[in-house]
Amino acid sequence: MMRTGGLITCILFFFLYLSGASAMRPVMKKRREPCKRLELFFHDIVYNGKNAENATSTIVAAPEGANRTILAGQNHFGNVVVFDDPITLDNNLHSTPVGRAQGMYIYDRKDTFCSWLGFTFALNSTEHQGTLSFIGADPLLNKTRDISVVGGTGDFSLAKGIATIMTDAYEGEVYFRLHVDIKLYECW
Amino acid sequence: MMRTGGLITCILFFFLYLSGASAMRPVMKKRREPCKRLELFFHDIVYNGKNAENATSTIVAAPEGANRTILAGQNHFGNVVVFDDPITLDNNLHSTPVGRAQGMYIYDRKDTFCSWLGFTFALNSTEHQGTLSFIGADPLLNKTRDISVVGGTGDFSLAKGIATIMTDAYEGEVYFRLHVDIKLYECW
Amino acid sequence: MMRTGGLITCILFFFLYLSGASAMRPVMKKRREPCKRLELFFHDIVYNGKNAENATSTIVAAPEGANRTILAGQNHFGNVVVFDDPITLDNNLHSTPVGRAQGMYIYDRKDTFCSWLGFTFALNSTEHQGTLSFIGADPLLNKTRDISVVGGTGDFSLAKGIATIMTDAYEGEVYFRLHVDIKLYECW
Numbered sequence: 297m298m299r300t301g302g303l304i305t306c307i308l309f310f311f312l313y314l315s316g317a318s319a320m321r322p323v324m325k326k327r328r329e330p331c332k333r334l335e336l337f338f339h340d341i342v343y344n345g346k347n348a349e350n351a352t353s354t355i356v357a358a359p360e361g362a363n364r365t366i367l368a369g370q371n372h373f374g375n376v377v378v379f380d381d382p383i384t385l386d387n388n389l390h391s392t393p394v395g396r397a398q399g400m401y402i403y404d405r406k407d408t409f410c411s412w413l414g415f416t417f418a419l420n421s422t423e424h425q426g427t428l429s430f431i432g433a434d435p436l437l438n439k440t441r442d443i444s445v446v447g448g449t450g451d452f453s454l455a456k457g458i459a460t461i462m463t464d465a466y467e468g469e470v471y472f473r474l475h476v477d478i479k480l481y482e483c484w
Numbered sequence: 485m486m487r488t489g490g491l492i493t494c495i496l497f498f499f500l501y502l503s504g505a506s507a508m509r510p511v512m513k514k515r516r517e518p519c520k521r522l523e524l525f526f527h528d529i530v531y532n533g534k535n536a537e538n539a540t541s542t543i544v545a546a547p548e549g550a551n552r553t554i555l556a557g558q559n560h561f562g563n564v565v566v567f568d569d570p571i572t573l574d575n576n577l578h579s580t581p582v583g584r585a586q587g588m589y590i591y592d593r594k595d596t597f598c599s600w601l602g603f604t605f606a607l608n609s610t611e612h613q614g615t616l617s618f619i620g621a622d623p624l625l626n627k628t629r630d631i632s633v634v635g636g637t638g639d640f641s642l643a644k645g646i647a648t649i650m651t652d653a654y655e656g657e658v659y660f661r662l663h664v665d666i667k668l669y670e671c672w
Numbered sequence: 673m674m675r676t677g678g679l680i681t682c683i684l685f686f687f688l689y690l691s692g693a694s695a696m697r698p699v700m701k702k703r704r705e706p707c708k709r710l711e712l713f714f715h716d717i718v719y720n721g722k723n724a725e726n727a728t729s730t731i732v733a734a735p736e737g738a739n740r741t742i743l744a745g746q747n748h749f750g751n752v753v754v755f756d757d758p759i760t761l762d763n764n765l766h767s768t769p770v771g772r773a774q775g776m777y778i779y780d781r782k783d784t785f786c787s788w789l790g791f792t793f794a795l796n797s798t799e800h801q802g803t804l805s806f807i808g809a810d811p812l813l814n815k816t817r818d819i820s821v822v823g824g825t826g827d828f829s830l831a832k833g834i835a836t837i838m839t840d841a842y843e844g845e846v847y848f849r850l851h852v853d854i855k856l857y858e859c860w
Contacts, residue, residue, distance in 0.1 A: 376566070
C-alpha cells in the first residue's frame with residue numbers, strides 16, 4: 297500500500313512534468329510588449345536652391361526632364377532625396393541633437409504622396425550609443441505609418457521592431473518634422 | 485523496502501527531469517517549414533519617354549553621359565529605377581491589385597544583368613493588411629533568385645524570411661512580370 | 673512513515689521542477705559569441721572618367737549643379753555611388769574573388785565624410801554559397817564602424833548580426849579597400 301502511494305504521487309509528477317515539457321517548447325511566443333521603446337523627433341530641411349546653409353537634405357535624382365532643385369510634379373514621383381537630419385528628444389528643431397538620421401527617401405508613387413525610406417539613426421547621447429536601421433513604405437498622407445526596424449548596433453545590437461512615423465509639422469515643401477515612436481521587440 | 489521503491493521511482497524521474505531540461509534549453513532550432521507562405525506577382529512597366537500613362541517605374545539616375553529615358557549600356561550598370569508596381573494574385577496585369585510593390589532597383593554589374601533590390605510590399609486586401617520589406621541581389625539571368633525578407637508590419641509584424649524571385653515574363657525592356665514566392669520563418 | 677518518505681522525496685522534486693520551469697522560460701538569451709564569423713575584404717574602384725576598364729563603381733546621382741564624374745564638394749554630400757566590387761579572402765586586389773559586393777553608398781553628411789550603405793555580399797566559393805545583406809551608417813573617418821547584417825540566403829539563411837567595417841587602404845578618391853569582420857548571432 298505504501299509503495300502504491302509513492303508510485304501514485306510520482307506518476308502525478310510524471311504527468312505534471314510532461315504537460316510542463318510541452319508548455320516549455322522553445323518556440324518564440326508573441327510578445328506584445330516592447331522590450332525597449334524610444335520616442336524621438338527628426339527635422340528635415342530640403343535644399344531648395346536658396347537655403348544651402350540650413351538645408352539638411354538634398355534632391356539627388358529625378359526622372360529625365362525634371363531638375364534637382366524643385367521637387368518633381370506627379371507627387372514628386374521619381375525624386376530621390378539624401379538626408380542628414382538632427383534627431384531631438386522633443387519637437388524643437390533647436391534642441392540639442394541626440395544623434396543624426398542618415399539615409400534617403402524616394403518618392404515612389406504617381407497617384408499620391410508616398411515615399412520609400414531607407415535610413416539609420418546614429419544616436420550619440422549619454423543615454424544611448426548605437427544605431428538603428430529602418431526600411432519601409434511611408435504613405436505620407438496617413439496620420440501614422442509603420443515601418444520596420446531591421447537591425448541595430450551598439451546599445452541596439454541586433455534590434456528588431458516597428459517604428460510608427462507621424463508628420464508632426466511641415467512648412468511648405470522645405471521643412472518636415474517627423475515624430476518617431478520606436479518599439480523594439482528583440483533586445484539582446 | 486517500500487521506501488526504496490519510492491526512492492527508485494523518484495530518482496528515475498530525477499534523471500528524466502535532467503535529460504528533459506537539457507533538451508528544453510531555450511535555443512532557437514532550425515525550422516525548415518515556413519510559418520507563412522505567399523505567392524504573388526508584380527508588374528513593372530518602365531517609363532521609356534512614350535508611355536507616361538501606363539508606366540509604373542522610371543529611371544531616376546544614371547552614370548555621367550547616360551540619359552534617364554533609355555536604360556544605359558554595359559548591362560544598364562549604374563541605372564537607378566524607382567517603382568510603384570501593382571501586386572496581383574495571378575499573372576494577369578489586369579487583375580485587381582492586392583497591394584503595391586514600392587521601392588527601387590539598381591543595375592549594379594557591368595558584366596551581366598544584375599540588380600540590387602530594396603523595396604516594400606504594401607498589401608491591402610481582405611486577406612492581408614501590412615507590409616513586407618525586401619533586400620537582396622537579383623542576378624536577373626538566373627531562373628530563381630533568393631532575396632531576404634528583412635522586416636514587416638501589420639499582419640507581417642517582425643517578419644523574417646526568404647523570397648524567391650522568378651521572371652515570369654518580359655516584353656523588350658519595358659514590361660517585366662515577377663513571380664515572388666515568399667516564405668516567412670518567424671511569425672509573431 | 674514509508675509513505676511520508678516517498679512524499680517528501682517527491683515534493684522535493686516538485687520544487688525542483690518548479691524552479692526548473694521558471695529557468696526554462698522560452699526567452700531568448702543574450703548570446704555573446706557569434707555562431708558564424710567571416711573576415712573578408714572588398715575593393716572599390718570609383719569611375720573617374722578615365723578608368724572605365726578597371727572601375728567597379730560609378731557615381732550615379734549628385735545634387736543640382738554637381739556632375740557625376742568627380743565626387744561633389746562638401747564631403748561629397750548628395751553623391752550616390754553604385755558598386756559591384758570583388759570580394760577577396762586577403763587584402764590583395766588581385767586574389768581570386770570569392771564573391772561580389774553589390775549595392776550602393778550615399779554620402780549623407782555635409783560636415784564630415786559619412787555614408788549610408790545598402791549592399792549585399794553574393795558569395796560563391798567552395799566554402800560559402802549564399803548572400804548576406806547589410807545596412808548602416810558608415811562614418812568613414814572612424815577606425816571601425818559597425819553596420820547591421822539584416823538578412824541572408826543560402827548558407828546564410830535568415831542571418832542576423834553585426835559587421836565591423838575598417839578602411840584597410842585607399843588611394844586618392846579612386847581606390848578604397850574595406851576590411852569587413854562579419855559576426856552572425858543567429859544561424860539557422
